[in-house]
Amino acid sequence: xxxxxxxxxxxxxxxxxxxxxxxxxxxxxxxxxxxxxxxxxxxxxxxxxxxxxxxxxxxxxxxxxxxxxxxxxxxxxxxxxxxxxxxxxxxxxxxxxxxxxxxxxxxxxxxxxxxxxxxxxxxxxxxxxxxxxxxxxxxxxxxxxxxxxxxxxxxxxxxxxxxxxxxxxxxxxxxxxxxxxxxxxxxxxxxxxxxxxxxxxxxxxxxxxxxxxxxxxxxxxxxxxxxxxxxxxxxxxx
Amino acid sequence: xxxxxxxxxxxxxxxxxxxxxxxxxxxxxxxxxxxxxxxxxxxxxxxxxxxxxxxxxxxxxxxxxxxxxxxxxxxxxxxxxxxxxxxxxxxxxxxxxxxxxxxxxxxxxxxxxxxxxxxxxxxxxxxxxxxxxxxxxxxxxxxxxxxxxxxxxxxxxxxxxxxxxxxxxxxxxxxxxxxxxxxxxxxxxxxxxxxxxxxxxxxxxxxxxxxxxxxxxxxxxxxxxxxxxxxxxxxxxxxxxxxxxxxxxxxxxxxxxxxxxxxxxxxxxxxxxxxxxxxxxxxxxxxxxxxxxxxxxxxxxxxxxxxxxxxxxxxxxxxxxxxxxxxxxxxxxxxxxxxxxxxxxxxxxxxxxxxxxxxxxxxxxxxxxxxxxxxxxxxxxxxxxxxxxxxxx
Numbered sequence: 104x105x106x107x108x109x110x111x112x113x114x115x116x117x118x119x120x121x122x123x124x125x126x127x128x129x130x131x132x133x134x135x136x137x138x139x140x141x142x143x144x145x146x147x148x149x150x151x152x153x154x155x156x157x158x159x160x161x162x163x164x165x166x167x168x169x170x171x172x173x174x175x176x177x178x179x180x181x182x183x184x185x186x187x188x189x190x191x192x193x194x195x196x197x198x199x200x201x202x203x204x205x206x207x208x209x210x211x212x213x214x215x216x217x218x219x220x221x222x223x224x225x226x227x228x229x230x231x232x233x234x235x236x237x238x239x240x241x242x243x244x245x246x247x248x249x250x251x252x253x254x255x256x257x258x259x260x261x262x263x264x265x266x267x268x269x270x271x272x273x274x275x276x277x278x279x280x281x282x283x284x285x286x287x288x289x290x291x292x293x294x295x296x297x298x299x300x301x302x303x304x305x306x307x308x309x310x311x312x313x314x315x316x317x318x319x320x321x322x323x324x325x326x327x328x329x330x331x332x333x334x335x336x337x338x339x340x341x
Numbered sequence: 342x343x344x345x346x347x348x349x350x351x352x353x354x355x356x357x358x359x360x361x362x363x364x365x366x367x368x369x370x371x372x373x374x375x376x377x378x379x380x381x382x383x384x385x386x387x388x389x390x391x392x393x394x395x396x397x398x399x400x401x402x403x404x405x406x407x408x409x410x411x412x413x414x415x416x417x418x419x420x421x422x423x424x425x426x427x428x429x430x431x432x433x434x435x436x437x438x439x440x441x442x443x444x445x446x447x448x449x450x451x452x453x454x455x456x457x458x459x460x461x462x463x464x465x466x467x468x469x470x471x472x473x474x475x476x477x478x479x480x481x482x483x484x485x486x487x488x489x490x491x492x493x494x495x496x497x498x499x500x501x502x503x504x505x506x507x508x509x510x511x512x513x514x515x516x517x518x519x520x521x522x523x524x525x526x527x528x529x530x531x532x533x534x535x536x537x538x539x540x541x542x543x544x545x546x547x548x549x550x551x552x553x554x555x556x557x558x559x560x561x562x563x564x565x566x567x568x569x570x571x572x573x574x575x576x577x578x579x580x581x582x583x584x585x586x587x588x589x590x591x592x593x594x595x596x597x598x599x600x601x602x603x604x605x606x607x608x609x610x611x612x613x614x615x616x617x618x619x620x621x622x623x624x625x626x627x628x629x630x631x632x633x634x635x636x637x638x639x640x641x642x643x644x645x646x647x648x649x650x651x652x653x654x655x656x657x658x659x660x661x662x663x664x665x666x667x668x669x670x671x672x673x674x675x676x677x678x679x680x681x682x683x684x685x686x687x688x689x690x691x692x693x694x695x696x697x698x699x700x701x702x703x704x705x706x707x708x709x710x711x712x713x714x715x716x717x718x719x720x721x722x723x724x725x726x727x728x729x730x731x732x733x734x
Contacts, residue, residue, distance in 0.1 A: 179685040179686070181387035181388060181389060181687070181692075181693070182381070182382050182387045182388065183388075184388075185388075185685065185686050188684045188685050188686040188688075189684060189685070190676075190677075190682055190683070190684040190686075190688050191682070191683050191684065192677045192680040192681065192682045192683075193680060193681045193682075194679060194680050195679055195680060195681060196679065205676070205684070205686075205688075214524075214525055214526070216464075216466075217466045217467065217523075218466075218467050218468065218469065218523065219464050219467055219469075220459055220463070220464055220467045220469035220470040220473065221458050221459055221462040221463070221464060221470075222462050222463070222464040223462075238455075238458055238462055239451070239452065239455075240450050240451065240452050240453075240455045240456065240458055240459055241450045241451015241452045241455075242450055242451075242469060243391040243392065243451070244467070244469055244520075246388070246391045247391060247392065247524055247527065247530075247670075248523070248524055248525070248526075249526075250525065250526030250674070250676065251676055252388075252389075252674055252676065252686060252687075252688070254388075255388050256381065256388060256391060256451060257380070257451070258380045258381045258382040258387070258388075259379070259380040259382045260379075260380060272380045272451070273377075273380065273381070273450070273451030273452040274451055274452060275451070326676060326677070327526065327676065327678075330525055330526060
């Protein structure tokens with residue numbers, strides 16, 4: 104075998120090695136992302152029924168769980184992100200008080216999706232409303248359009264992120280219905296953490312699901328139903 | 342000193358003014374850098390007041406950019422000679438303010454580096470996406486319009502292109518008004534009255550900016566504007582100011598009539614702190630009543646009065662936009678009608694907003710861009726209105 108052939112062989116070996124080193128981290132990262140390879144089906148529509156009679160004033164467990172699950176700081180200053188918040192309401196004419204968690208209502212006709220100039224705000228076929236982090240330009244028009252103030256703008260650099268829940272300074276974010284958990288057959292963090300089981304999560308399209316049976320049998324409402332957005336989150340006892 | 346001819350000092354002054362404009366624009370760029378680096382936390386904007394002072398500046402410039410073309414339209418579309426002579430200057434101002442306003446709007450984005458995404462990924466249901474087309478189309482169309490006016494061989498095309506600009510700017514300002522009119526749930530917005538209101542406001546604001554520029558241009562070139570022309574343009578400004586005041590009054594009156602809106606109107610017009618003050622003193626008195634007095638009071642209405650009136654109309658515009666944009670967001674969103682609400686996210690509470698210096702730097706930076714574009718163009722090209730002896734047409 105001549106010297107030249109050896110050099111060629113060595114060159115190929117080195118190139119292959121370099122390519123492997125270059126590609127390996129990518130393959131590794133691909134493996135780490137826990138997304139499901141198959142696309143979501145349009146047969147389900149995820150939703151929630153929140154029983155406000157079981158929601159205690161002063162209890163913040165759902166908020167804490169959400170912050171932990173999604174890597175939020177938990178701060179409540181005007182520039183901090185809050186994906187879910189406890190709202191205490193009092194009917195002006197009767198004085199009746201209700202405590203409830205408020206978050207993205209995952210509308211069937213979401214105003215945020217309508218107004219988003221780039222299509223970053225979008226609705227999955229299973230009804231979950233999300234923000235594509237790669238397309239959001241941070242114009243905040245969706246925050247102006249949302250009737251529930253469900254969205255937050257990331258005002259500062261973010262640290263300590265959960266790899267399954269990417270966030271980024273200068274973009275808008277909101278409750279994802281814990282899409283990364285739902286895709287793995289789990290419940291959203293808030294529903295799982297509620298000590299009184301006030302948050303019932305399930306498939307609104309499946310007539311046999313627990314949530315469908317319950318919304319058939321008990322009175323529940325959509326917040327600002329007058330807007331005709333057909334929210335995926337419903338409230339009982341409001 | 343007397344060794345130098347007057348032109349020498351004027352040239353010096355010109356470069357000093359240009360440098361000053363450049364410095365302001367540079368300060369704006371620095372603010373953008375800081376906002377990019379630290380995030381919007383250094384501005385006064387937050388999760389309740391999501392649009393702030395930069396948007397007041399940007400929307401003023403965009404609305405005025407459309408309104409200033411009114412001068413050109415009256416010339417090209419309706420064939421009035423005295424306006425035709427002013428069409429090139431109107432076109433220039435339109436391009437300059439559009440550039441300034443859009444720069445502010447783009448640089449205030451959370452991710453200005455992704456602005457190209459707005460062109461590559463368009464959501465056709467979004468009025469913002471329509472506006473991307475409307476604004477860039479406006480630029481192109483006004484450039485062509487200027488070309489048809491300034492290149493003699495293209496002169497025959499001025500009228501059709503003028504018509505196109507006339508239609509386009511109506512659609513453009515409708516688009517600007519629709520940004521707010523399409524907000525279904527906000528008490529301050531979501532009204533079909535907003536696009537026509539913005540169109541009428543654009544007439545007044547655009548003409549005011551035109552008057553200011555024209556007066557300075559004439560003074561700089563030691564020329565006097567024909568008093569007959571002055572009087573006609575002065576009266577037109579008066580009519581536009583009355584018209585815009587009427588639209589704003591009707592907007593509040595319709596709100597006042599709906600029981601669900603009374604709380605909001607009370608907040609904006611009576612007990613909302615800075616907002617009613619800015620509305621009544623800033624917009625109604627300084628932006629309308631004083632200018633109307635300066636225009637119509639017997640014995641007033643001369644060049645200086647009209648100049649002052651135009652300046653006040655512009656100040657009033659800023660006051661109105663501040664109340665409309667920021668006051669409109671400060672009033673709590675009514676998520677649970679008939680209920681009082683409290684939460685850690687400002688539910689049921691008036692949102693507080695204290696604009697930071699960086700927002701003003703960005704806003705003034707946009708104005709500086711418009712200023713530089715106008716001053717440089719007016720020097721290198723002939724934008725000075727050339728009037729024939731005035732004959733009423």
